[in-house]
Amino acid sequence: MGDATLEIEVVDDASVEFINLVDPNGELFDQQRLATGETTTSFEILGRYEDSVPTGDYELVALDGDEQVDTTTLTLEAECAITDVLWAAENPDMEWDKNSPVWDKNAAVLIENKGNIPSLLTETQWTGAPINHLLSTETKSYYHETRLPPGETTTVYSGGRIYRTESPHSSVDCGELGTESLTVTAIVQVGDNPSYSQQIRYGGTEQSCDLTITDNGSDDSLSENGDL
Numbered sequence: 001m002g003d004a005t006l007e008i009e010v011v012d013d014a015s016v017e018f019i020n021l022v023d024p025n026g027e028l029f030d031q032q033r034l035a036t037g038e039t040t041t042s043f044e045i046l047g048r049y050e051d052s053v054p055t056g057d058y059e060l061v062a063l064d065g066d067e068q069v070d071t072t073t074l075t076l077e078a079e080c081a082i083t084d085v086l087w088a089a090e091n092p093d094m095e096w097d098k099n100s101p102v103w104d105k106n107a108a109v110l111i112e113n114k115g116n117i118p119s120l121l122t123e124t125q126w127t128g129a130p131i132n133h134l135l136s137t138e139t140k141s142y143y144h145e146t147r148l149p150p151g152e153t154t155t156v157y158s159g160g161r162i163y164r165t166e167s168p169h170s171s172v173d174c175g176e177l178g179t180e181s182l183t184v185t186a187i188v189q190v191g192d193n194p195s196y197s198q199q200i201r202y203g204g205t206e207q208s209c210d211l212t213i214t215d216n217g218s219d220d221s222l223s224e225n226g227d228l
Contacts, residue, residue, distance in 0.1 A: 001117055001150065005042040006076075008032070010062065012039060014070070018063040024056030045076070045117055045190070053190045055115075078119035080148055080188050082196035084110040087163050087213060096157070105130075107162035111186055111194070112153040121146040121156060123187035128180050130165045130200070130211065133172045148188065156186075165209040174209035177202035 001007070010016045016034055021043050023029040032041040045053065055077050062069040088096050089104040096103050107129075113119055126132065126140045142159040162182075165172040180202065185195040204210040 001045075004118060004147075005044050006117075007040065007042045008060065009040045010034070014039075014062070015064045016062045016069055017065060020059075020061040020063065022059040022061060023054045024058065025054060029054075029058065055117075055191055076117045077115035078117050078148070078150070078188070078191035079114040080119055080186065080191050080194050081112050081114065082109055082184065082186055082194045083112050083153065085182070085184055085196055085198050086110070089163065090213070094155070102161055102164060105161035105164040107158040107160075107184075109156045109158065109184060109186065109196070110153055111148055111156060113148045113150050113191075115191065116150050117190065118150055119148040119191050120189040121148055121154075121186055122189060124156065124158065125185045125187065126158075126160075126162060127183050127185075128200075129162050129182045129184075130172060130209075131160060131162050133177070133180075134165055134167060134170065163211060165211070171207070172202075172209060174202040174204045174211075179214075 008019055018031055018033055019041060020031050021029045030043045032043065034041055057073050057075050059071060059073050061071045086094070086108045088094070088106040092104070094108060096106055109124060111121065121144045123144060124142050127138060129140065131140055132138065140160065144156060146154060146156050148154050165174060178201070180200050181197050182200050183195055183197045185193055187193050199214040201212040201214065202209065203212065
């Protein structure tokens with residue numbers, strides 16, 4: 001597996017004119033032609049601008065004209081999981097854009113790809129976050145174009161003030177809220193869309209909101225106005 005392509009090599013003495021890649025649904029995913037003397041070719045897996053790419057068992061079929069020379073099966077999976085959601089105020093040493101005075105309201109999502117092919121993150125969808133209460137919206141979306149390499153964990157910055165509870169025109173009355181569940185869903189091009197939930201306890205008042213994030217049994221409290 002290359003950067004975004006599946007690399008194929010045939011043995012030197014094989015007479016192969018075409019190689020078909022058949023997807024798990026039995027449909028022809030792609031076909032490559034080998035010129036005389038060529039022994040390598042590739043199939044583009046990521047970046048085909050499709051809504052999704054089927055994952056599962058693919059069949060490679062080598063053809064010499066209409067005659068089948070050989071066939072092999074390989075499993076292509078992009079198994080993505082969100083492993084953590086980080087609040088900038090609690091992780092100031094990360095690579096945040098600190099040009100904004102409210103940079104510490106941002107979030108970062110850690111996405112692990114446990115599969116053997118890359119995927120592509122195209123969108124994160126946030127529900128139940130402080131920003132949703134501030135904007136009175138059920139879901140807030142941010143768009144991305146982030147490659148998720150296989151076997152790696154990628155840090156994706158939210159692009160928005162996920163933990164923000166006040167703006168020049170409105171604010172969240174945190175005294176009226178209890179414990180809320182923040183859920184982020186990653187929309188990926190290959191594989192299933194993973195989700196992750198985090199519990200946030202609201203306290204304080206409309207003028208001074210205190211957020212406490214409870215995740216995996218740990219309690220770390222920071223005030224929205226910067227006080228502990």
